[in-house]
Amino acid sequence: MEHESRITLRLPADLHAWLATQAKSARRSLNSEIVYRLEVERDAAVADAESP
Numbered sequence: 773m774e775h776e777s778r779i780t781l782r783l784p785a786d787l788h789a790w791l792a793t794q795a796k797s798a799r800r801s802l803n804s805e806i807v808y809r810l811e812v813e814r815d816a817a818v819a820d821a822e823s824p
Contacts, residue, residue: 781806
């Protein structure tokens with residue numbers, strides 16, 4: 773990452789718990805899990821936009 777921005781994110785408790793469980797099973801921090809999932813979705817959206 774060239775530049776990082778700090779944000780405050782409010783999540784429903786059940787979503788937070790699910791993400792924390794997913795992060796633990798992937799051996800990532802909660803922050804890294806959220807970033808990973810956002811990047812995967814961004815890449816998929818870009819690929820969809822580029823396909824004919």
